[in-house]
Amino acid sequence: MQSIIILYKNKQFHIVIICIGLLLQLFIRNEVLAKNVNSSYKVGEISIHFRGANADNETENTRLIQGLNSSLKTVLSSSIFSSNILPAWGIIIDGSFTESEGYFSSELKTPAGLPAILLQRNALINEAGQTRLIAHELFHLMHFQKRPKEADWVQEGLAQLTEYLVTGNFNRSLLSAFTSPETSLTEGFAFHDREQNSKNQTLAQYGHALQYFYYLYRLCGKNELYEILVNSSSQKNGVNFIDEQLKILAHTKTLDPICTSFEKSFVAFEHARFFPKVAPSSSYIISADMAATVRPKPNAIPLPPFSARAFKLQNEQNCSPGIIIDGDCFEIRLGN
Ligand SMILES: [Zn+2]
Numbered sequence: 001m002q003s004i005i006i007l008y009k010n011k012q013f014h015i016v017i018i019c020i021g022l023l024l025q026l027f028i029r030n031e032v033l034a035k036n037v038n039s040s041y042k043v044g045e046i047s048i049h050f051r052g053a054n055a056d057n058e059t060e061n062t063r064l065i066q067g068l069n070s071s072l073k074t075v076l077s078s079s080i081f082s083s084n085i086l087p088a089w090g091i092i093i094d095g096s097f098t099e100s101e102g103y104f105s106s107e108l109k110t111p112a113g114l115p116a117i118l119l120q121r122n123a124l125i126n127e128a129g130q131t132r133l134i135a136h137e138l139f140h141l142m143h144f145q146k147r148p149k150e151a152d153w154v155q156e157g158l159a160q161l162t163e164y165l166v167t168g169n170f171n172r173s174l175l176s177a178f179t180s181p182e183t184s185l186t187e188g189f190a191f192h193d194r195e196q197n198s199k200n201q202t203l204a205q206y207g208h209a210l211q212y213f214y215y216l217y218r219l220c221g222k223n224e225l226y227e228i229l230v231n232s233s234s235q236k237n238g239v240n241f242i243d244e245q246l247k248i249l250a251h252t253k254t255l256d257p258i259c260t261s262f263e264k265s266f267v268a269f270e271h272a273r274f275f276p277k278v279a280p281s282s283s284y285i286i287s288a289d290m291a292a293t294v295r296p297k298p299n300a301i302p303l304p305p306f307s308a309r310a311f312k313l314q315n316e317q318n319c320s321p322g323i324i325i326d327g328d329c330f331e332i333r334l335g336n
Helices: 004-038 060-075 081-082 128-147 150-165 172-181 195-218 222-231 236-252 262-274
Strands: 037-043 046-051 088-095 102-109 115-120 308-312 324-327 329-336
Touching: 037 060, 046 060, 046 262, 060 081, 060 150, 081 128, 081 150, 081 222, 102 128, 115 128, 128 150, 128 222, 150 195, 150 222, 150 236, 172 195, 172 262, 195 222, 195 262, 236 262, 262 308, 262 329
Parallel strands: 046 088, 088 115
Antiparallel strands: 037 046, 102 115, 308 329, 324 329
8 A cells, every 4th residue: 555655656746747847848949939939130220030940049140130231221222212112111031931032922020010021041141142132022012012913023023123223233033034035024923833944934034024124124214114113003014004104104205116115115125135236225135245045946835925936947048027147047936
C-alpha cells in the first residue's frame, strides 16, 4: 500500500513536471512568435516590421534598416514620389517569403493596419537592387490608391518605368524581352508560376511592358504623360485607357505621329523593337543598336494578342510587304 501511494505521488509529480514543461515550451514559442510579429522599427514616418525567419535578429535588423534608410531617401526624394501624395504606409520585411523579391497587395497591412509593401529579407542585401525594388513596390501602392482597376500589364509597365525614372537603370527584364520578344503585351501575368520556362516567359512579358511604356514615355510627353497615366480618373483601363489618353493628349499637344492612338503606337513600337533605325526617333526603343531576336524562318505557332514575331523570308523574289535589310527580306507579323 505504501509503495502504491509513493508511485501515485510520483505520477502526480511527473504530471506536474510535464505540465510545467509544456507551459514553458508554449511560453518560449509565443515569445518568439510575438517577437517575429512585433519586431517593429521606424525610419522617419515609415513603420518597418520584420517577420518570418530571422525576424528577431536585432543586430542584423538594425544593419538592414540603415541600408533601407538611404534607399528610402533616394526613392522618396525623387520627383515622382515627392509630387504624388502617399497615404501613411509601411514596409514588411519577410525572412520566409520566397515567391518574388517583393510584392504589393491591397490586403497587405502593417500590424497598425496601414497599407504596406512586402520586401523579401534576402533581396535587401544589394543596395542598388533594394532602391529599384522599393521604387517598384511603392509605385504599386501609390497607383492602387488612384487606379485600382488598372490592367496588370499597365501596372507592371509603369512600375518598371518608375524604377528607371528613380534609379536611372532598367530592370533586367528589358533584355529578356529582346531575346524572347514574342510574348503578348497585354495578356495577364502568371505571377506565381514556379516552372523555369514560364518564369523566363513572365520576365520577357515584364520586359515587353517596360519597353512599351518607356517608348511611350520617351515619345509622347515624358513626365506629363506619366502623370496622366498614373493619376487619371478615367474609368477605362488597359488598351482602351491608353488609347483614350493618347487621343486626348494629341488634341492638346504636338507630339510624334505615333502618339495619336494605341494602335498606331503599338504597330510603330513593334517595328522599332525588331528593326530599329537611327532615325526617326520612333524607329528605336533604347537605341538603334538594341534589337529583338528575328527568327531565321517563319513558323506556324499562333501569335497571342498584341504580340509580334519577325522572321527572315527564304528565297523570296518579291519582298513586298516585307522589309529589305542588306539585300535580305524580312517580315513582321502582329497578333491581334
Ligand atoms: Zn510589380
